[in-house]
Amino acid sequence: MVSPSSNLATLILLLSVSMAASASFEENFVQCLSFYSDKAASFYASIYTPQNASFNKILESSTQNLSGGHDYEGLSYVSEVETHFIIVDLSKLRAVNVDIEDNTAWIQVGATIGEVYYKIYEKSLVHGFPAGLCTILGVGGHITGGAYGSMMRKYGLGADNVLDARIVDANGQILDREAVGEDLFWAIRGGGGASFGILLWWK
Ligand SMILES: Cc1cc2nc3c(=O)[nH]c(=O)nc-3n(C[C@H](O)[C@H](O)[C@H](O)COP(=O)(O)OP(=O)(O)OC[C@H]3O[C@@H](n4cnc5c(N)ncnc54)[C@H](O)[C@@H]3O)c2cc1C
Numbered sequence: 001m002v003s004p005s006s007n008l009a010t011l012i013l014l015l016s017v018s019m020a021a022s023a024s025f026e027e028n029f030v031q032c033l034s035f036y037s038d039k040a041a042s043f044y045a046s047i048y049t050p051q052n053a054s055f056n057k058i059l060e061s062s063t064q065n066l067s068g069g070h071d072y073e074g075l076s077y078v079s080e081v082e083t084h085f086i087i088v089d090l091s092k093l094r095a096v097n098v099d100i101e102d103n104t105a106w107i108q109v110g111a112t113i114g115e116v117y118y119k120i121y122e123k124s125l126v127h128g129f130p131a132g133l134c135t136i137l138g139v140g141g142h143i144t145g146g147a148y149g150s151m152m153r154k155y156g157l158g159a160d161n162v163l164d165a166r167i168v169d170a171n172g173q174i175l176d177r178e179a180v181g182e183d184l185f186w187a188i189r190g191g192g193g194a195s196f197g198i199l200l201w202w203k
Pocket residue numbers: 068069070071072075076090109131132133134136137138139140141142143144145146147148149192193194195197198199200
C-alpha cells in the first residue's frame with residue numbers, strides 16, 4: 001500500500017528529475033556546487049561556460065597588462081632616450097588564418113600565441129605550432145626573440161618554422177621575405193624585430 005506522503009515524495013522526485021533533464025549541463029553543475037559547498041558563491045565568477053564567456057574573455061581574464069609589455073627589459077614601452085617616442089599599438093592586428101591543407105597559417109602580430117594555438121585546434125586535432133608556454137605572449141615580439149616551448153626538442157623554435165613575413169620598414173614600405181632578403185629575414189627570427197622595422201604578419 002502506498003501512503004499519501006510517499007506519493008508526494010515520488011511526485012517531487014519526478015519533478016526534480018524532469019527539471020534536471022531540462023536544465024543545461026552548466027546549470028546542473030552550478031546547482032551541484034551550491035548543494036555540496038557552502039563556499040560555492042565565492043567562485044561563481046570563475047565558472048566559464050559557452051553561455052557566459054568567449055575564448056577571448058577567458059584568455060584576457062588571466063592577462064595582467066592588456067596593452068602588451070611582456071618584454072623583460074621593458075623595451076616595448078619605455079625609453080631612456082631623452083626625446084619623444086611613440087608606442088605602436090598592434091593589439092587590433094589579430095587575424096589568424098589557418099590553412100590546414102597547406103600546413104601553414106598567416107598570423108597578424110597582435111594575436112597572442114594562445115589565440116594561434118586555439119585557431120589551429122579549431123581546424124585540426126593533430127596540428128600545432130612549436131612556440132611558448134605562456135599563452136598571452138604576443139606573436140609579434142615572441143617570434144622575433146626565437147619562441148621556445150614544449151615542442152622545441154622535436155620541432156625547433158617558433159622562429160625556425162617561419163616561412164615568410166610582412167614587415168614595414170622606416171620608409172613605410174611593406175616588404176616580404178624576398179624583398180627584405182635572406183640576411184634580414186634571418187635577423188628578425190631571433191635578433192629582435194624592432195631593430196629592423198615593424199612586423200605585421202608571420203607565415
Ligand atoms: C610571463 C612570460 C612568459 C614567457 N614565456 C616564454 C616562453 O615560454 N617561451 C619564449 O620563447 N619566451 C617566453 N617569454 C619571453 C617572450 O617571448 C618575450 O618577452 C617576447 O619579446 C614577448 O613578446 P610580446 O610581443 O608579447 O611583448 P612586447 O613587450 O609587446 O614586445 C617585446 C619586444 O618585441 C618587440 N616587438 C613586439 N612586436 C613587434 C613587432 N610586431 N615588430 C617588431 N618588433 C616587435 C618590442 O618592441 C619589444 O622589444 C615569456 C615572457 C613572459 C613575460
